Amino acid sequence: MDIHNKAILALSAKNYRLAGLFLEEARLKNPHDPKSWYLSGVLFHRIGNLLQAQEFLVKAVSIFPEFSEAYNSLGCVYKDLGEFKNSEKAFSNAIGASGGSAELYANRSDLFRQMEAFERAIRDCNLAIKMNRKLPVAYGNLAAIQIDLGEWLQAEQSLRTAIKLDSKNASFYINLSKTMIALQRPDEALEVAQDALRLEPTSSHSINALANCYLYKSEFYQAELLYRQALELEPRNIDVLNNLGTALAQQNNFSEAYNNYTTALNLDTNRADILTNLGSIEHASGNFSDAKRCFQRALKLAPDYADAKWNLGITLLLNGDFTDGFACYEARLDLPEFSQRPSKTATWTGQSINGKVIRVESEQGYGDTIQFVRFLPELKKLGAKPNLIIEKPLEKLFQRIKDVHQIDVNDKNGTQADYRVSLMSLPHLLGVTIDKIPNVVPYLYQVGGDKPKVRASTYLKVGIVWSGNLRHRHGWAQNRSISFDDLEVLFSIQGVSWCSLQFETPESSLSNKMRELGIQDMSNVISNFSDTAEIMSDLDLVITIDTAVAHLAGALGMPVWVMLSFVPDWRWLLEREDSPWYPSMLLFRQKKRGVWDDVVEAVSMALSQKIILGN
Known part of the structure; x- marks a missing residue:
């Protein structure tokens, strides 16, 4: 067996020290053999030494400019380094040298995903699948794109296909666990995360996935223990530091949560999500100016980041700035948990509604609906006919509410209307300020019936x-x-x-x-x-x-x-x-x-x- 094959076997067995010894010997014996430099690049990429991997792979393609596999690996290394232009060029060279392969297109699809060039990413995944319908990574990468786009059901389907083709790839289970959480199926998420951990028991990513399940289930202390375990394996893992901060914050350990968020930010100052979490800690601690700065920094990095904008709105509203606060508060509608049902009915954005039927949809908690239903008469003043959509526990209470054309319970977009609007968007659309809140009470009334008896008392x-x-x-x-x-x-x-x-x-x-x-x-x-x-x-x-x-x-x-x-x-x-x-x-x-x-x-x-x- 030649030395290259010995190195490949050692790589397959994850015996990286032995592989390194074989490849060092191979480079010394024949420094002009591109395969030795290529395999050395693969080795150092696997162990996380990206700069050394880049150096070896550049050497390989300089010796053999038509070395497609080396360009492919170089593209992956550049992608992991965040050098997207160099990565795209390397993948193009690989495709040019080989005519393209399913593996190449699958790898390039992940680059395009990270560049947020989603159409190109999907096209490459589809090309890879068309060329090889049994390539697991093509389905796994397609799922990653679908996760980024919030297409969770499609992501689940892609990941289950990937797992069927390769049941030993822990990353597929990790992403499937994340998908199950997004689909509000926590027990399935937990089971899948445990599968990932069985495959890679010492992987910080698998442990992090399991911890995320406990975080979602509000078992914060269990989540904290697992995040700490993951950090012992990978102390500079930014995502785990961020997640641990959240688990600690949920247990009211704000000071340690703050430390975790700032440590994560020191490792990557361009993380809008971590800045937003840090801002939430500042808000909860009463440091509203600092909270505002964190949210604004996050929005400067990611202007469309709904969580930061929504949190900024909350801070502004708490401090009495209703105009800007309610405007930012609209970002809640772009958060996954507040997403509206698909509808063909146009959303009301402030245009004339005189003579129009408008479907007003309740959201969030019962208290929010009770508080904001006061704005329905304002719609009536604009000439609208409001149809109010509520949940069952409020139905009888709202029977005597004024200025409502119709009340429907748990409507599934069945009510015909000219426009739709979220109930809690009304203050923003109506231009409500702190001194213009409609606050004449009562605006709800007791409905007659068998009154439950409070015991008689002179007290x-x-x-x-x-x-x-x-x-x-x-x-x-x-x-x-x-x-x-x-x-x-x-x-x-x-x-x-x-x-x-x-x-x-x-x-x-x-x-x-x-x-x-x-x-x-x-x-x-x-x-x-x-x-x-x-x-x-x-x-x-x-x-x-x-x-x-x-x-x-x-x-x-x-x-x-x-x-x-x-x-x-x-x-x-x-x-x-x-x-x-x-x-x-x-x-x-x-x-x-x-x-x-x-x-x-x-x-x-x-x-x-x-x-x-x-x-």
Whole structure:
């Protein structure tokens, strides 16, 4: 067996040290043999020494200018170095020397993908598949393009074909796991990531893929442990540093999250996604000027990056800049989780709607719909006939809403209309500023029916909510909720009859504790928001965290006190006790992140005073 074949066998066995020894010997024996330089380039590319690989491959093609394989490898090296023009030239030389092959076109397709020349990339993938329908990398590269374009179902199909052809390629499983997360199929994502890890148990990329599954499933600590494991293998992996920052941020470890994001940025200053994550940390820490700068830097790098623009909008809105804030907030519609259903109906962008039917589509949470439905009369003033699309739990509550032409539940674009618009886009399109918020209450009304009975009492009757939606997209929403035990000082106040407006049935231990404290549990009679509204009509006051109940009470014109985290959701603004959205609302704010003691104490004092003054 000649020395080149020995080197090739060693490369196949991933015995790179032995391969290096064979190739060094081959280069010394015959420095004019291009194959020795070519295989040396392949070796150093595999071990990640790109500059040395480039040097060897350039030497190979200088000795033999028609060496197609060497040009192909050189194209891959230049691509990994980010030298896209040189990479494209090398691939062109390879195609010119050989007439083209499926492998060459597949490799060049990935270059075009990284250049965001997607049409050329798809064309090369299709050429590769046409030339060799059993080439796994062609389907894998096609899937990578489809992932970049957000064509997740097509990506799944391409990846499953690639895996069928080559079940040992961990990168296919890694991308399929990413695709399953995007398709909101986390259990499948986890299973596929575990397959990748079985194939490459010491690969930081496989471990990162598995960690991403736990991150999506909100198992943040497990995700953190895996990201740390990946970093032990590859300390300078920018994606893992970024992901670890996110896992830490979700656990409120902002300082270490900040450190991970800045370390990642030091390795690559041109990452708009990391700048956006860093900005989110600054925002959550109350450093709004720094947050704004991060988002603006991200947008300078990637002007169409929706996540940065949306986050900038949130920071601007929280600080009272409604004009620019709502304009940036429109970027949410370009985020995967807020993507609208395909529709042939034209989107309303501010043109005349006099005499037109406009389909107004709710989005995000129930509280958002309750808050923003106030803008429907403004559409009626413009001569429009609004058709409101809502979810089932709001149907009965909205029966008496004014200035709505029609209400449909869970509409699948079946309602005929001249235009469509997202409900939360209305403030932007209507030019709403902080001093022009329509805030006449009530604008929602209790619907008659069998009223669930709040027990009779001569005391002040108060409804309480302490926990909300922990899966909220922004602001690490667990920060909004308060431990039940932290509220016991409230429940000890004399002269109050308490009832819980929590939707979820409490666990037995909590149920027992509520019973001991005399708190009436209403969860067994709440199946929708109309039920909650009926209960509220029998109360004197609602005390709640930032949840849909706060919006419902405000929209009903009910006295409501809202306990807010240190950096609240944008709609509550900063440093004020009232809300321009709801005249009957009083705000109680954390003075320090994560500490509710001052808030509960302030609510206790206000409640005691209310009782003393006779309600």
